[in-house]
Amino acid sequence: SSSGLVVSFGEMLIDFVPTASGVSLAEAPGFLKAPGGAPANVAIAVTRLGGKSAFIGKLGDDEFGHMLAGILKQYGVIAEGINFDQGARTALAFVTLRADGEREFMFYRNPSADMLLKPEELNLELIRSAKVFHYGSISLIVQPCRSAHLMAMQVARDAGALLSYDPNLRLALWPSVEEAREQIMSIWDKADLIKVSDEELKFLTGSDEIDDASAMSLLHPNLKLLLVTLGEKGCRYYTKNFHGHVEAFHVTAVDTTGAGDSFVGAFLCKIADDRSLIEEEVRLREAIKYANVCGAITTTKKGAIPALPSHSEVLSLMKG
Numbered sequence: 001s002s003s004g005l006v007v008s009f010g011e012m013l014i015d016f017v018p019t020a021s022g023v024s025l026a027e028a029p030g031f032l033k034a035p036g037g038a039p040a041n042v043a044i045a046v047t048r049l050g051g052k053s054a055f056i057g058k059l060g061d062d063e064f065g066h067m068l069a070g071i072l073k074q075y076g077v078i079a080e081g082i083n084f085d086q087g088a089r090t091a092l093a094f095v096t097l098r099a100d101g102e103r104e105f106m107f108y109r110n111p112s113a114d115m116l117l118k119p120e121e122l123n124l125e126l127i128r129s130a131k132v133f134h135y136g137s138i139s140l141i142v143q144p145c146r147s148a149h150l151m152a153m154q155v156a157r158d159a160g161a162l163l164s165y166d167p168n169l170r171l172a173l174w175p176s177v178e179e180a181r182e183q184i185m186s187i188w189d190k191a192d193l194i195k196v197s198d199e200e201l202k203f204l205t206g207s208d209e210i211d212d213a214s215a216m217s218l219l220h221p222n223l224k225l226l227l228v229t230l231g232e233k234g235c236r237y238y239t240k241n242f243h244g245h246v247e248a249f250h251v252t253a254v255d256t257t258g259a260g261d262s263f264v265g266a267f268l269c270k271i272a273d274d275r276s277l278i279e280e281e282v283r284l285r286e287a288i289k290y291a292n293v294c295g296a297i298t299t300t301k302k303g304a305i306p307a308l309p310s311h312s313e314v315l316s317l318m319k320g
C-alpha cells in the first residue's frame with residue numbers, strides 16, 4: 001500500500017540496563033545498552049510494520065549520538081530531520097527494577113542534546129510532508145526545544161497533517177507534579193489524537209478511577225480521538241460520537257517496556273493510510289485491535305526496539 005509518512009519528534013537516548021536482574025544501580029555488575037526514547041521507538045515501530053516514518057530530534061555529536069542515528073537508519077527511518085549538537089551530549093538513562101519491586105532511575109540530562117533543538121534547525125520540508133505528526137517528548141517542557149515543538153506542530157497542521165500526542169508522563173523526570181500537569185494541559189488542545197495510559201489519565205483528571213465521564217471531559221474541539229491504554233486489559237477509545245473498549249490480545253508478558261510505543265506506532269501506521277477510520281467505529285476498532293496485538297507481542301520479548309513486531313508477525317498472530 002502507499003502508506004503516508006509518520007513524522008515522530010522528540011528524544012532518543014540510551015537506557016543502560018543492569019546485566020543482572022533485581023539489583024540496584026549501585027550493585028549492577030555491568031550494563032547493557034538499550035536504545036530507546038518513546039518518539040524514536042514509535043518511528044521504528046512504524047517501519048517494522050511496513051510503514052514510512054521519519055525522526056526529528058537532536059543528538060550529541062558523540063559516540064552514542066551516532067550509534068542512535070545509525071540504528072534509526074538501519075530500521076529504515078528517514079534521518080534527515082536529525083541534528084547533532086556540538087556542545088551537549090546524548091541523553092543517557094540508567095534504569096533498574098530492584099528486587100523490592102521499585103524502579104530506580106538516574107538520568108544524564110543537564111541539559112542533553114535532545115533538549116536543545118532550536119526552531120531554526122527544524123527540517124520544515126520533512127515536517128510538511130507528514131500525514132501524521134507525532135510528538136510526546138519530555139524535552140517539550142524546556143527551551144529552546146519547546147519553541148521548536150510548537151513551531152513544528154503549527155507547520156505540520158498548516159500542511160494538513162494529523163497531530164498525535166502521547167504525554168509519556170514519567171513523573172520522575174518532572175521538576176514537580178503540578179508543573180507536569182500544567183505543562184501537559186497547556187498543549188492538550190493542539191492535538192487531533194491523544195494516547196494516554198490509564199495511570200496518566202488518573203493523574204490528569206485527578207480521579208482514582210477512570211470513568212467515561214472524566215475521560216470525556218478531556219475531549220476538546222480539536223481532539224477527534226482519545227485512546228486510553230490499559231495494559232493487559234486492552235484499550236478504551238473516546239470520540240465525540242461514540243466510545244468503547246477493545247480487549248487486549250492474550251499473551252504471557254515478560255517485559256512490558258515499549259508496549260505503549262508499539263501500540264502507538266501501529267495505530268499511527270493505520271491512520272497514516274486512512275485518517276477517515278477515526279469516524280467509523282467498526283474500522284476504528286479494527287485499527288485498535290491491530291495496535292493491541294502489536295503492543296501484546298512487544299511484551300513477550302525483552303527490551304523495546306528488539307521486541308517491536310513486523311507486519312507479518314502481527315498478521316500470523318491475528319489469524320490465530
Ligand code: ADP
Pocket residue numbers: 196197198228229230231232233234235248249250251253256258259260261263291292293294295296299
Ligand atoms: P504504556 O506502555 O503506555 O503504559 P500499556 O502498558 O497500557 O501502555 O500497553 C499498551 C498496549 O499494549 C495495551 O493497550 C495492550 O494492547 C498491550 N499490552 C500491554 N501489556 C499487555 C499484556 N500484559 N498483555 C497483553 N497486551 C498488553
